[in-house]
Amino acid sequence: MTYAVVDSPLGPLTLVGTDADELTGLYMDQQLYRPEQETFGDRDDSILPAVAEQLDEYFHHGRTTFDVPLHLRGTPFQRQIWTALQTIPYGETSTYGGLATALGLGGRSARAVGLANGKNPISIIVPCHRLVGADGKLTGYGGGLPRKRALLNHEQAQPVLVE
Template sequence: MDSPLGPLALVERDERLAGVYMEQHRHRPAMETFGDRDDSVLPAVAEQLTEYFEHGRTTFDVPLHLAGTPFQQRVWTALQAIPYGETTTYGELARILGLVPGASRAVGLANGKNPISIIVPCHRVVGSTGGLTGYGGGLERKQALLDHERGDALF
């Protein structure tokens, strides 16, 4: 689908959303594995993302197919609890998950492998000082998403 961040590839598995990838997205499977563009697939996902970009949606309720290790899935579930317009740190996320101090790096690695950008809001996790750190879609897009959620974005 088209979006203010550029084209988004929505990937479906078993009639559930399995991926939201941006152009030049780190950890994105090869585009040829996605098949031909088909705008009739996952219409509720495209509709909800459009509403999000138009400031009409702050949560998503589409069925997800999150394929990853049990640890990654724990992190991705925790990401979904970060409220719209707010951020947390990798260290705080590790603490919430009951992990040992210093586990923020492991949380960051799992966060970076999140296949469902925006809807599973990995962009809401920042460094310990509040600064932006890695984002699969690029730091400019991460900043744009955070600005959008704070009401400061142009889209």
Template sequence: MTPARGPSVKQHTVIDSPYGPLTLVATDGVLSGLYMTDQRHRPPEETFGDPDDTPFTEVSDELRAYFAGELKEFTVQLHLDGTPFQRSVWAQLQKIPYGETRSYGELADALGNPNASRAVGLANGKNPLGIIVPCHRVVGANGSLTGYGGGLERKRQLLDFERGEADTALF
């Protein structure tokens, strides 16, 4: 018989970034959320747990390096809580190389379901770990910027930054 686990412990902190404050959330000490101000699908603040910087040293260091143009791939451990389909989409997002983009249709094809581009878009929009799970790298079929939970202007800024079309010493 497996011993019963107690409820998950959540903690959060807020760090500065070139794109505004970022709220980092950990579940049982593992990063489970990164939310921008005014982000669509942002959970209520009361679900973030107690303020505590302790579990966020590694991710804060990686984000600082990313915003300084020194890090192209995050290695911090992630706790992604979602449906199996959402987690499969988020896994595909993590395969999009720094500075590149993919369309919703290309992600659907990579998942083996070419008719699922709308479902991919919905899962992309529910991504709880923006920037680290790079949902900003997904564009429309014609390359146009389409929905982004952090706002289209932030999406444009992040893509320009990764393409080297913006200041690299942002942070």
């Protein structure tokens, strides 16, 4: 494992990757469930150049999708949720219950979807920020609600009712 730090409008982003240039983590400063820095390996800001480039394009040049190799590490259920998150289009949102229903889990699984969503190790690229509460309001986000709001505003995502 190796990591790099890149600047973004949301503050520094830590990119964690494998020797095969697969992204295994994308973390914001003070993010919930962020692993200890020591687990990231050695710092090398030259790694994962495609990820850094695509993030820059996302924030500054209109990129709406990502196509970098990901290595999602989690339980089978978590990986199912994280894969489903990637189907929510740029500029749109879904609810926790809506995603649960779309996956055939039933609306009562919204809480389980929320817990898996909160453990997403690759923020922004696996767009966990695109899930909102049943009433359209912003709910928990590992990077903090101001960052979630900023990402949704950046994407001009609808419908979101800002508290």
